[in-house]
Amino acid sequence: MSQALPLITRQGDRIAIVTGLRTPFARQATAFHGVPAIDLGKMVVGEMLARSDIPAEVIEQLVFGQVVQMPEAPNIAREIVLGTGMSVHTDAYSVSRACATSFQAVANVAESLMAGTIRAGIAGGADSSSVLPIGVSKTLARTLVDANKARTLSQKLKLFSRLRPRDLLPVPRRWLNIQPDCGWAIPPSRWRKAGGSPARNRMPWRIVRTSWQRKPGKRVNCPQR
Structure with missing residues (x-):
C-alpha cells in the first residue's frame, strides 16, 4: 500500500467532508420499487443541497458511482447535475469500481481539491436492485440486428423462424469479472x-x-x- 497523503490543497488549506446524506436502505422491490438509480441520486443530492448552507453554484465538480449502469443513461453524474438545478457548467462524470465505487468517487473529488482544480465538490453513488437492465440472448440480439438490415418481410420472417423458445428468455445481467471465481461480492x-x-x-x-x-x-x- 502506498503511504497516505495529507489532505490539503496547494495553498495549505485542509480538505474536509462538511456534510453527507443517504436514502434509507430497503429490500428489493419494496419502498423504492420502480425508482431508478438516477432518481435516487437526484433525490439525495437535491436534499443535501437544500439542507446545507452551501450554494449549488459553488459546487464545481460532481463525481458519482454506479455499478449497474443503465443503457439509456450511462453517465449518472451528468443526469444528477441537470436534474437538481446545478449549473450546467459543473464538471460531472461517473465511475465504477465494484464495491468500492463510491469510495473511488470520494477519492477523485479529494484529488481534484488537492490539485486545486476545484474548490468544492460532491461525491456519491447510487444503485437500484429494483430497476435492472434485463438483456436478451446473443442469438436474439443477432437476429434483431440482422432483421433490421433485411429488406423484405420474407427475409425478416425467415430470420425469426430460426429462433427457439429458449432464445426468447430474458437474460439477467451478471455483475462479475470474466473470471468465474472473481466476482465482486465474495460471500x-x-x-x-x-x-x-x-x-x-x-x-x-x-x-x-x-x-x-x-x-x-x-x-x-x-x-x-
Whole structure:
C-alpha cells in the first residue's frame, strides 16, 4: 500500500467532508420499487443541497458511482447535475469500481481539491436492485440486428423462424469479472472454506483484490480493479 497523503490543497488549506446524506436502505422491490438509480441520486443530492448552507453554484465538480449502469443513461453524474438545478457548467462524470465505487468517487473529488482544480465538490453513488437492465440472448440480439438490415418481410420472417423458445428468455445481467471465481461480492462462506477470516478483510475491495485458497496447492489470483 502506498503511504497516505495529507489532505490539503496547494495553498495549505485542509480538505474536509462538511456534510453527507443517504436514502434509507430497503429490500428489493419494496419502498423504492420502480425508482431508478438516477432518481435516487437526484433525490439525495437535491436534499443535501437544500439542507446545507452551501450554494449549488459553488459546487464545481460532481463525481458519482454506479455499478449497474443503465443503457439509456450511462453517465449518472451528468443526469444528477441537470436534474437538481446545478449549473450546467459543473464538471460531472461517473465511475465504477465494484464495491468500492463510491469510495473511488470520494477519492477523485479529494484529488481534484488537492490539485486545486476545484474548490468544492460532491461525491456519491447510487444503485437500484429494483430497476435492472434485463438483456436478451446473443442469438436474439443477432437476429434483431440482422432483421433490421433485411429488406423484405420474407427475409425478416425467415430470420425469426430460426429462433427457439429458449432464445426468447430474458437474460439477467451478471455483475462479475470474466473470471468465474472473481466476482465482486465474495460471500464470507468462501473465506471460511478457505480458512480465511472475513473479519480481517472487512472492506469488500480488499476481499476482491486478495487471493484465496481454493484447493491445496492451487491459488486463484483475482485481477485488481
